Amino acid sequence: MPSSTSSFERKIPGLPWRGITVIVVLTVVAAATAWETYVRSIGYGPTLNSTEDLWADARRAVQPESVVVIGDSRGWFDVDLDEFEKGLGKRPIQLAMGGSCAYPVLADLASDEHFHGTIICSVVPRMFFAPPGAPPVARAEKAIRRYRTQQLAQRASQYLAMPLEEHLAFLKQEDLTTKALLDDLPIPDRPNAQVPPRLPSYFGTVDRERRARMIERCAQPGKLQHTIQQRWLRLFTPPPPPNYVPKQVFMENMGKAREARFVDTIKAVEKLRARGGKIVFVRFPVSGELKALEDRLTPRADLWESLLKRTKVPGIYFEDFPELSSFSCPEWSHLSAGDSVEFSKRLVPHLRTALQL
Amino acid sequence: MLFNSLTFVVFFAVVVTAYWGIRSWNPRKNLLLVASYIFYGAWNPPFAALLFSTTAMDFWLGARIARAKGHHARRVWMTASVCMNLSMLGFFKYGNFLLENFQWLVARIGIIYQPPHLDILLPVGISFYTFHSLSYTLDVYRGVMQPTKSLRDFVLAVSFFPQLVAGPIVRAGDFLPQLVAPPKPQTGRFLWGLLLMTLGLFEKIVLADTMLAGSADRIFGYAGPLIALDSWLGVMAFAGQIFFDFAGYSTCAIGAALCLGFHLKDNFRFPYAAIGFSDFWSRWHISLSTFLRDYLYIPLGGNRLGLGRAVINLVIVMFLGGLWHGAAWTFVVWGLLHGTYLVIEHLSRALLREAGWAETFPVKLLLGLITYVAVCIAWVFFRSSDFTIAARMLSGMFGGHEHGDAILSTLEMLQIGLVTFFMILAHWLLRDTSIEKAVERLPRWLVTTAWALMACAIILTQGNSNAFIYFQF
Secondary structure, eight states: OOSOOOOOOOOOOOSOHHHHHHHHHHHHHHHHHHHHHHHHHTTOOOOOOOOHHHHHHHHHTOOTTOEEEESSHHHHHSOOHHHHHHHHSSOOEEOOOTTOOSHHHHHHHHHOTTOOSEEEEEOOHHHHTOOTTSHHHHHHHHHHHHHHHOOHHHHHHHHHHHHHHTTOGGGOHHHHSHHHHHHTSOOOOOTTBOOOOOOOOSOEEEOTTOOEEEOHHHHSSSHHHHHHHHHHHHHHSOOOOOTTSOHHHHHHHHHHHHHHHHHHHHHHHHHHHHTTOEEEEEEOOOOHHHHHHHHHHSOTIIIIIHHHHHHTOOEEEGGGSHHHHTOOOTTSSSOOHHHHHHHHHHHHHHHHHHTTO | OOTTSHHHHHHHHHHHHHHHHOOSHHHHHHHHHHHHHHHHHTTOHHHHHHHHHHHHHHHHHHHHHHHOOSHHHHHHHHHHHHHHHHHHHHHHHHHHHHHHHHHHHHHHTTOOOOOOOOOOOOOTTHHHHHHHHHHHHHHHHHTSSOOOSOHHHHHHHHHOGGGTTTOOOOOHHHHGGGGTSOOOOOHHHHHHHHHHHHHHHIIIIIIIIIIIIHHHHHHHHOOSOBOHHHHHHHHHHHHHHHHHHHHHHHHHHHHHHHHTTOOOOOSOSOGGGOSSHHHHHTTSSHHHHHHHIIIIITTTTTTTTOHHHHHHHHHHHHHHHHHHHOSSHHHHHHHHHHHHHHHHHHHHHHHTTTOGGGGSHHHHHHHHHHHHHHHHHHHHHHHOSSHHHHHHHHHHHTTOOTTOBBOOOHHHHHHHHHHHHHHHHHHHHHTTSOHHHHHHHSOHHHHHHHHHHHHHHHHHHOSOOOOOGGGGO
16 A cells, blocks of 8 residues: 555746846835835835734833823824933833724733823714724724734734834835725716725824824825824714614714723723822824814713813813913924924923822 | 745845855755744744644654554544644634633523633744644654655645745645755746746735725725615625635745745636635635635535535535634625525536536626625625624625715726736636746746836835735635
8 A cells, every 4th residue: 555645746837937036136126116115206115014014013012111102193194202201211112003992002001900001092072982883992902902912923923024014115005905905996976875984095204113104295285284184184083873863863873882981991090090000191282174173073062071180080182271272283283393393392281280299 | 924024035135146046955944944944933922832732743643644553543643633732722713702602602691701801822824834843743643655754854844934824825745845855956946936936926016905905995895885886896805805815825935935946836717717615725825726626515425415515515615614714603604605606506507507508707707796796795794893894795796885985086986897807817827837938938028027117116115014815815
């Protein structure tokens, strides 16, 4: 009896493979170089991608007594880590994420028995009170899941990717991937199609500490700034209730979800405080038509004031202080890189007071 | 470690360089063994121990089967191997599913039983490597092959990293002979392997993840009723996604193996050009369908015991084939639906045996389209996480939601339409040939251009691509 049952061999196409490979390699290198040159010529520069793996790295860096920034993109773009370090005595860890809800990260830190540090939580009411399953909540939960389940191979890929991303502009995932380029094609949708709005395109860079900075092209008036402003308006305008749920039921469910978020936040804050942790809520600047829209859809008294009152957490609302309210967000939602430094400097004394440091 | 990750690129470059740099065959095999366990351990190191223990157990059982005197003793050792492998699979993959169904069953007779939820982490690729390993003891039992004397060779055959976690299901009998003598370095084989890896990654990253996955996820994740157009496009998106995802992985695996001098058989052969369901299963996940045929369908009697028994055997095989994919009744229904298709086809063939018109091209084309549509309908159960979603999807597809919602953008519709059209066209053009023969016939400039375009598209698409769908099985 044979010890083997098969002598299967695949056919190899008879082509001049060496020559073909050389031409392919040269073509790919030339195409990549040309693409890199082009994207730099239209304003892109190398930056790390804001991935779940990068977030997981930052989350792992949290020590028991760390100062941690959580929340949405305003807490991400508007905070300068150097200024916070100077003013608070510790270098903060940046865990805020674009388009995300702060609550899942707050709950995660509150449940972390080792953590009894300080949380600076950015609150944009529409993000903070997003219902379970909504994109802002899903984004935050996805990052936390990655932190908890990240495999060795995923960590290794992140470490390998960073040096590449720091040198090649075309590796900007959010804007320059095939999908992002296709999405930018001006193809009109069916009038009745419920197509979700897109997040705005390139307006920031991210470094290894996850410090986000607005690029200069966005900080200056122009087409990019205008496009981003219009996208914010669309993103912050609530979609109509779905057809398959009666409007009254939908509104009741939204109300219940909002109340549940209040209750869950109170529990998380109590848990954190029981271990000696501290927390402060911060409302970062917003400008222009977006501010008018936010003020109309999420009035300060309804959510912000209730949040402070019910959680008994100190809060800093930028409008309450002249030195904080004098800033203007170029694309209505975030501060320019330069302003974020000055804003952070001016915010520090208020943080120290609120946190009784 | 995913094929579509930077870690794999570095890992593979190091392994290939070291592998071809070493002269002696045994150290090279040792290197592949260590690399395979690093590849697997990068997911969850403790599961590498589980992989080794089941493999070592099958090695020992294979030897016992060969040495046993008498049919009864051989059968006992073979049964031990089957039980060991299936109990591992059962515990890790079906533990909670079995408990939940037991709970439901006893509740029917009035007993309230609340089983504990077992917090079991599914070892990646367990369904695949269990079958790799099981094929060895079954083939030794059947007398098809002699047991290998080298534990190292057998462990390498089961854990060989290109095919370890998502197939193809490579039988020990196909792989062990390739470990007898070292492959000679061949530039053409190596570079063809690289081209296949590029093709596989292109299928996965560009076509499955970028062009189709988002639309399929949105359609199947939508909580409300959808109009027929969006429902059908969502199912077609998934049909394309799962093909490009799984065939892409298999193509990468075949290419990576070739770069190391090993030959793995095809796992897909242009399945969406299948004419009928027997044809479909001879083209889709071939390593699984032949495994089920050789180790289940034929031992059950196949079609040797009459039409009635053949029908029952088919249904049993497809039931278990469905369950192999996942611990959910939706997978069972998917399998049974395919079983039903096969039964109908068998009966139709018996009735139309003499019909010459059935062999004409227009009829074949029509039958091919019917096959594609029926396969798409079955995919609804495969993709839906529960029957409520499946029912909603089917209702939408067959006009049950006249005032349903439209949620796909025009761009998404174009992507699904174009990718599906060119996929089916390519399958029909290539249905009677192989990728190797087709490439050999193409002009060199076209092969070069296609390879370069695929590589550029992969680089352009970069980023954190999704895990392969079949990893969860």
